[in-house]
Amino acid sequence: MPDSPDARQHRWTQIETLFHEALEQPPGTRADFLNERCAEDDQLRGEVERLLAGHDNAAHFIEPPAEGFLSSELTNELDIPVEGKRIGRYALKRVIASGGMGTVYEAEQDNPRRSVAIKVLRGGIGSRNVLRRFEHEAAVLAHLRHPAIAQVLEAGTHVDGGERRPFFAMEYIPDALPITDYVEHARLSIEQRLRLFVSICDAVHHGHQRGIIHRDLKPANILVDGGGRPKVIDFGVARVLDSDIAVTTMQTGVGQLIGTLTYMSPEQCTGNPHDIDTRSDVYSLGALLYELLTGTLPYDVRNKAITEVAALIQDQPPRRPSSINRTLRGDLETITLKAIEKDCNYRYQSALELASDIRHFLADEPISARPPSMTYQLRMFARRNRVLVASACVFVVLVTLSSIVMTSLYWQKSNAMVEVQRQQALAERNAEAERKQRSLAEASAEAERLQRTRAERIKAYLKEMLSSADPETETGRETTVREVLDRVAPRLHAELAGQPEVEAEMHNVISTTYYALGVYDKAEVHGRQAMEILGAIAPDTPAYAKILSDLASVVTTVGRLDEAFVLFEQTLAIRERTIGRENADTAQTLENLAEIARQRRQFEKAEELNRESLDILERLPEKDHKRLSMALNSLALIVEDRGRRDEAERHYRAALDLIEDESDLSGATIRNNLAGL
Secondary structure: OOOOHHHHHHHHHHHHHHHHHHHOOOHHHHHHHHHHHHOOOHHHHHHHHHHHHHHOOOOOOOOOOOOOOOOOOEEOOOOOOOOOOEEOOEEEEEEEEEEOOEEEEEEEEOOOOEEEEEEEEOOOOOOHHHHHHHHHHHHHHHOOOOOOEOOEEEEEEEEEOOEEEEEEEEEOOOOOEEHHHHHHHOOOOHHHHHHHHHHHHHHHHHHHHOOEEOOOOOHHHEEEOOOOOEEEOOOOOOEEOOOOHHHHOOOOOOOOOOOOHHHOOHHHHOOOHHHOOHHHHHHHHHHHHHHHHHOOOOOOOOOOOHHHHHHHHHHOOOOOHHHOOHHHOOHHHHHHHHHOOOOHHHOOOOHHHHHHHHHHHHOOOOOOOOOOOHHHHHHHHHHHOHHHHHHHHHHHHHHHHHHHHHHHHHHHHHHHHHHHHHHHHHHHOOOOHHHHHHHHHHHHHHHHHHHHHHHHHHHHHHHHHHHOOOOOOOOOHHHHHHHHHHHHHHHHHHHOOOOHHHHHHHHHHHHHHHHHHOOHHHHHHHHHHHHHHHHHHOOOOHHHHHHHHHHHHHHHHOOOHHHHHHHHHHHHHHHHHHOOOOOHHHHHHHHHHHHHHHHOOOHHHHHHHHHHHHHHHHHOOOOOHHHHHHHHHHHHHHHHHOOOHHHHHHHHHHHHHOOOOOOOHHHHHHHHHHHOO
16 A cells, blocks of 8 residues: 555545445446456455455444443344343343344343343354354453453353354443443543543453453443443454464454444554554553543544545544643643554553553653654654655765765875875985985875775765665665665775774764664664774764764664763763864753753753753854754753743744744744643
């Protein structure tokens, strides 16, 4: 499927249109219809055929939630007569709800005498796949023992009118309400809602520990009884991770989306069951948490088609909870947004992690989640604009490496001229001046020839590197540039023998390019090589300070904040000795130290360092408005964390006043921070 949001939206619309048109065709003519409409696009045809194949078994998809007990698949059907009917040792009392998969009854068990809920497969839909799915629903639930999970009591089959129908009995939940209805009816505070939600996370984690993914977490499947006790119900679309059943029976068809779309994770919206793991349930819990806190969903899905909703979930950022309720700003908003991250790798990795952060919040303790960094936001921008960023990356690499070549040539030429002049002075004081001058001229020519040869080699493999990184001829930015770097990096030492300054600079350029691509392990390797090479010959130079600073950025990104702080302190010491304190680069280092202090929640230290940086930038004769703007934005974040919101607003507005280009990404970041106040 295409990568860009517009292309993906177009593809979704194309699939949906063909699916509905195919449904209108008689079953015997659908194959001919698809042959004509899909032409050579086998992938398109496959997606439509999978939707058609799952259509009969997916009648429950996005139906309204039940007012009664068990599942959003079911709608009330209270006029079904059940008096005198029995299923095994259970006497049926009334229909709770009925829908696409089956009917749920309230019943009375003979021994021990108690009320139970009986779920029976509806007649007329007993295909092999549906029967197997229903049978394994009971088997999966029987493995779960948790006070916040509805307990399965018995599973079996019941003969009705000559037809054998599976059923299972489970505990009956009196006076049950969907959790979203319950919190409003009971008028729970934010703290009470969070404590209720934590117990649900614990129940879901209990299922995950036993290899069970719910895959359909939503308010209608999380009930609260009259005593305020939650119960997670209907694990009927769960996938068993560590069993052969996962392959043979529990896995729904590719492309068949099971569950309610508004609570489904981006990976569930693709319809590929292989993309779904426990982190999909974490997303659904995050969407539920968002609704419990704000009373609404992360996305406005009113009057939108399925394809539009799926595209929203996959491509668009959610509304910030604080834009709906200002009291949610801060750690609670950070927790909620991390739980519904589009990339599952940046989400909480388990329901337990999510519950732990909420417990930390309730106890006024530091949470593990952090707001998205500028680096992360830039990386997400790059994912949405691959071709543009690939072109920009190639251009930056071209300009940077070309500058290195020119600097190298200038340095070599300057050294050669100094050597010639020195030898000429000696020759003038020597009786054999003329002979020595000729010898020196010949030696200088040979040296220049060797230097030109090395420079030509540098330019040759740089040309190879840049020509192979053409975004128009490759599949994308990350693949193209990374492959070129992987090919060129091992040759540096051999190609630049005898030129350690250039070799160190080349390693640093490769390190920063890997960093831009998100390949942090290789970025760190080349950054340390650059530090080792130049540190051996010129450790007290601006060039060495830059290498230390770039390496510190890599270490910061991977979360080793203490090590990064030490590297930035070393950078600051060198820059103060070599270029002085009144310099923009020195100010930037102070701001970097301030940001790490803020992440370590050392807010007083962070503010002190940031104000030092601002003072330097404001004293410089040539004002760098962009750097001043970002320093003010950083100061606003710090004072906001310290609770001085009015002061933070002044700094945000002052930062915006310095933005000269309205399309500048940093301006968008500052406006977003201001809007969240």
